[in-house]
Amino acid sequence: MAGLAREGNSFGGGLGTVDDFRRDTWCEGEEIFSLLSRNDSMAGALRVADERGVEVVPTFHARSVSGPTMAADAYAELKQRVLDGLAAVVDQVDAVYLRLHGAMTAEGCDDVEGDLLKAVRELVGPDMPIAASFDLHAHLTRDIVATTPLLAGYLTYPHVDMADTGRRAMTLLLDQLAGTINGTVGFRKIPVMSASEVHDTSNGPVAEVARLRDELVASGKILDGSIFTTQPWLDVTGLGWGVVVVTDNDATGAQQCADELAAELFDRRERLVVHKMPLSEAIERAAVRAGKGGPVVLGDGADSPSAGSTGDGADLLAAVLAAELAGPAFCTVVDRPAVATCLAAGLAATVTVRVGGTLSPNFFAPVTVTGRVITISDGTTTSPTRPISSGRGVVLAIGTTYLVITEHPTSMVDPRLYRAMGLDPDGAWLVQAKSAGQYRDGFAHVAGDLVDVDMRGPSQHDLLSLPFRRATHAWWPKDRDVVRGW
Ligand SMILES: [Zn+2]
Incomplete structure (x- = not known):
């Protein structure tokens, strides 16, 4: 074996x-x-x-x-x-x-x-x-x-x-x-x-x-x-x-x-067609629901670590911060330097850090945030099927937004990572799940609504705008007139 x-x-x-x-x-x-x-x-x-x-x-x-x-x-x-x-x-x-x-x-x-x-x-x-x-x-x-x-x-x-x-x-x-x-x-x-x-x-x-x-x-x-x-x-x-x-x-x-x-x-x-909701519409839905019946969970499949993405996307975070929701929003980002900065500042410190885009800068741009370090973790393991270490981590409170920052990507198909970092999704208005499909099962018991959001990243649903260089043979939907061949 x-x-x-x-x-x-x-x-x-x-x-x-x-x-x-x-x-x-x-x-x-x-x-x-x-x-x-x-x-x-x-x-x-x-x-x-x-x-x-x-x-x-x-x-x-x-x-x-x-x-x-x-x-x-x-x-x-x-x-x-x-x-x-x-x-x-x-x-x-x-x-x-x-x-x-x-x-x-x-x-x-x-x-x-x-x-x-x-x-x-x-x-x-x-x-x-x-x-x-x-x-x-x-x-x-x-x-x-x-x-x-x-x-x-x-x-x-x-x-x-x-x-x-x-x-x-x-x-x-x-x-x-x-x-x-x-x-x-x-x-x-x-x-x-x-x-x-x-x-x-x-x-x-x-x-x-x-x-x-x-x-x-x-x-x-x-x-x-x-x-x-x-x-x-x-x-x-x-x-x-x-x-x-x-x-x-x-x-x-x-x-x-x-x-x-x-x-x-x-x-x-x-x-085989995938439809997703524009990000602004998904955030608006969370604002209107205001946490009633559970949070609106936004499936961000484009930055899904379980599809091989690096987890360092901050576009959804930036949009949530800009929307200034009146209730709690939970987001995640993988950012090793930002974790180090927050840990050096210490618990309860207010820090200004750049987060996002450290691993896949070809897709993701950094966002500068200022928040208070409310949780410090020296190592978390999460995943529904097996323990996977996400390394050291912190939670930054940025107004009503709670940002989990970890050193490494881990599976984000359920609320485990948020819970491990002391955040209870039950009370949130909006929760980001960096997962394409499996999150529908993992978040079903807490979510008031589940929404697939239209985002860009290494595991985005829009395959045609990805830079394929080796898979150059004819395949659907890249080549609409592809023939079966047998
Ligand atoms: Zn699989």
């Missing part, structure tokens, strides 16, 4: 580091068993192994909050850790399970998982079964599929079936090992991209095709199948949605089913 998981974003500033993984999930050897309590693919895979009496040899697994392209040397170090862990035990094991994400990028490498899987295949030889589990936002490639047919991706967005995905991949692996199946794979890449706001697997175009996939599994025609709506904020060659189908000793049937599902997705492309 091994893993390496991160979702990349090609548009945010800076480069990913090994420390990004150490702030999130870092397991050496037996520490992998600590994931059993989480809703995680590794946990699901471990449980199946246990149920089937299979001895597990844990090696190395690291996961990072989404973020920019990895520095080449940082990826090289992580890859080597995975390979060293496997090399040490390869003579004692019969099969390999890898817990991946599928949308990691590194300097000089568009397809990290393809690169990693190829190296693992070289290490273990041509005959040892390998299974891998992925996020629904994986960028599946020929290199990945050429390594092994035993592949499974999340079936849900917002994601809830992480453990179950590990269970599916591990089941394929153990069945292959037992000789009860001979896994064969069909794969199709689809020249379509869309912002994640329309990847919903409960309603809408993706949900309709997901039901067709479920019917194929239920009928016994296929063993497994995964629809990959792919991280849209990757600038890599061959970018696009994908479908993978696994069958028992029937490569032709697998390809037919993959092609059918891919065609159903392609034919629904015109419905």
Whole structure:
């Protein structure tokens, strides 16, 4: 058992580091068993192994909050850790399970998982079964599929079936090992991209095709199948949605089913439209509601750390300050220098600092604010699924606006970060959630209203105004007359 998981974003500033993984999930050897309590693919895979009496040899697994392209040397170090862990035990094991994400990028490498899987295949030889589990936002490639047919991706967005995905991949692996199946794979890449706001697997175009996939599994025609709506904020060659189908000793049937599902997705492309509210209108809505029935939560997907944005956007903050709301507004920004300034000033001090635009200045401009330091934290960990460190942090009270400033980005899909910093969203008029879609679930219990706001940033819904340089092939909606190709 091994893993390496991160979702990349090609548009945010800076480069990913090994420390990004150490702030999130870092397991050496037996520490992998600590994931059993989480809703995680590794946990699901471990449980199946246990149920089937299979001895597990844990090696190395690291996961990072989404973020920019990895520095080449940082990826090289992580890859080597995975390979060293496997090399040490390869003579004692019969099969390999890898817990991946599928949308990691590194300097000089568009397809990290393809690169990693190829190296693992070289290490273990041509005959040892390998299974891998992925996020629904994986960028599946020929290199990945050429390594092994035993592949499974999340079936849900917002994601809830992480453990179950590990269970599916591990089941394929153990069945292959037992000789009860001979896994064969069909794969199709689809020249379509869309912002994640329309990847919903409960309603809408993706949900309709997901039901067709479920019917194929239920009928016994296929063993497994995964629809990959792919991280849209990757600038890599061959970018696009994908479908993978696994069958028992029937490569032709697998390809037919993959092609059918891919065609159903392609034919629904015109419905992949995202509508968002102008920022001024969203703030006006919060002013009119005045906190009655809970705050208006503004989903700022353009600066979503869980989509790989850097969290240093301050445009929404600037607009909230300019609006001079009569009631409390909560905002967040990642800004290491500003945290240092506030900590040096100390609790209850009044400080003037520039915040925003320190990491992705190509998208975000700084704002100068003056406020009182009302909370100091020497380290917070937040996220609904696992502890991720946001580093040291402060709360600045700027009139009626309460600004949480942290050193590092963390998941902002629920009120955890605000609560950890002593702010109760129940009493607020307006709350900023740097999240595109998952926040609708995370903030549902406190929000009076949830509004997707039209913003710019490394994970903005408007893909067409992003500077794609490598994904230059034809894809919808960049090329309106793109053809299916199969
Ligand atoms: Zn995802």
